[in-house]
Amino acid sequence: MVDILHRVGIKSSPEKTYRALATCQGLADWWTRDTSGDSRVGGVIAFRFPDGGFDMRVVELTPGKRVLWQVVDGPSEWVGTKIHWELAPKGEYTVVLFKHEGWKEPVEFMHHCSTKWGTFIMSLKLLLEIGRGALAPDDVPLGDWR
Amino acid sequence: MVDILHRVGIKSSPEKTYRALATCQGLADWWTRDTSGDSRVGGVIAFRFPDGGFDMRVVELTPGKRVLWQVVDGPSEWVGTKIHWELAPKGEYTVVLFKHEGWKEPVEFMHHCSTKWGTFIMSLKLLLEIGRGALAPDDVPLGDWR
Numbered sequence: 001m002v003d004i005l006h007r008v009g010i011k012s013s014p015e016k017t018y019r020a021l022a023t024c025q026g027l028a029d030w031w032t033r034d035t036s037g038d039s040r041v042g043g044v045i046a047f048r049f050p051d052g053g054f055d056m057r058v059v060e061l062t063p064g065k066r067v068l069w070q071v072v073d074g075p076s077e078w079v080g081t082k083i084h085w086e087l088a089p090k091g092e093y094t095v096v097l098f099k100h101e102g103w104k105e106p107v108e109f110m111h112h113c114s115t116k117w118g119t120f121i122m123s124l125k126l127l128l129e130i131g132r133g134a135l136a137p138d139d140v141p142l143g144d145w146r
Numbered sequence: 147m148v149d150i151l152h153r154v155g156i157k158s159s160p161e162k163t164y165r166a167l168a169t170c171q172g173l174a175d176w177w178t179r180d181t182s183g184d185s186r187v188g189g190v191i192a193f194r195f196p197d198g199g200f201d202m203r204v205v206e207l208t209p210g211k212r213v214l215w216q217v218v219d220g221p222s223e224w225v226g227t228k229i230h231w232e233l234a235p236k237g238e239y240t241v242v243l244f245k246h247e248g249w250k251e252p253v254e255f256m257h258h259c260s261t262k263w264g265t266f267i268m269s270l271k272l273l274l275e276i277g278r279g280a281l282a283p284d285d286v287p288l289g290d291w292r
Contacts, residue, residue: 007258
């Protein structure tokens, strides 16, 4: 099992950062505009992109601190994996630790998703710091992979 | 042992992409302006940033295909780790597979370095596609971490 890790410091409060991760409206503002579903614990959120998408079950929500999802539908490499968001205040920043846990193999798609998560986490930072992210379908292109 | 993985498709040839990875001048154009040393196999390249740096021994150079470094000095978590660059043509793109291999533990610094490598790999892409990267000391800021 291998994991994708990221970390960023966002000039925002843990409460605002949490809202961007724990509500469909928040998620639709930095990841993909086409986000819908039930964002409560036990609910399933559907994230859609021009070329497919992911369904995540919300496993844990701890306001201002933690969001945990498990992938229930999407590409086979993603199904069953978990996505952790850990938030902590640090001075005027909120530190976001991200982990996409439980990839079976470090396949080429995992390399792609690691870079892609990085660009979306920068989109989250942009949203909270300047009010506008780089979200799908207008996200940062990584070249040949769709 | 845990690894940082990334992948990007760059609209450039494997030969040009290789030159940006295998020469001090190339590296100074997308990673950090303060790059110096001996970029031949067995040589050591010194990468310097406002807050420190890394010394890498060049382990392998296969023109147009592969660059491999081993970290010989820098932060303790980096020393002994290896950095792999694999290049392959795909239509009008060169696919770059990146691996920073051999972290002992998935510490917070590793999360930060994963995101930071992502932004620098996007700088490599910018350099090759539009002629100008986002290199240190003017690289993309990730917030509180220096």
